[in-house]
Amino acid sequence: MDSLLYISALIAAVAFAVLVIYLVRLLKETERTMTSVANTLEGLETQMEGITTETTILLNRTNALAEDINHKSEKLNGLVDSISGLSTTFTTFSDSVKEVSDTVSKVAVMNKEETAQVIKWGNVAMEVFKKRKNK
Structure with missing residues (x-):
């Protein structure tokens, strides 16, 4: 019976040794995985810093561009207002020319005969x- 006790203790010791070896391997693999995860996170952190810097620069450029567009838009508004005023001036001038032309036409119709005489005398x-001049 003592030998049975020794054999069972030996089997328990071998099983415990196998369990310990298995746990050591598992812990080493876990350590390697955790190291890999840590390295990946460090790389990700570095990349995020770069992205943050580039995003900040891009945002600053976008703000500057928007400000420039606003200034140019304000200047363009002044130009549009000037063109609008010029359009009003041309319309007024056109109306005045039309009025003078109508008046001249009416006078020419009323004085047809005199106009014909003036043209004849002008030709003569x-x-x-x-x-x-030819002589």
Whole structure:
């Protein structure tokens, strides 16, 4: 019976040794995995710092661009207002020319005969002038 006790103690010791070896391997693998995770997180942290820096620079450039667009838009508003004023001036000028033209047409119609006489005398004067010039 003593030998049975020794054999069972030996089996228990071997099982315990196998368990310890298995736990040591498991802990080493866990340590290696945790080291890999730590390295990955450090790399990720470095990349996040770079992304944060680039994002800040991009945001500053975007703000500067938006400010520049606002300034140019304000200047463009002044130009549009000037063009609008110029359009009003041209419209007024066009109306004035039309009014003068209408008045001249009415006077010409009313004085048709006198206008025809003036044109005839103008033609005669031109002919006389040409003849004298040719001589």
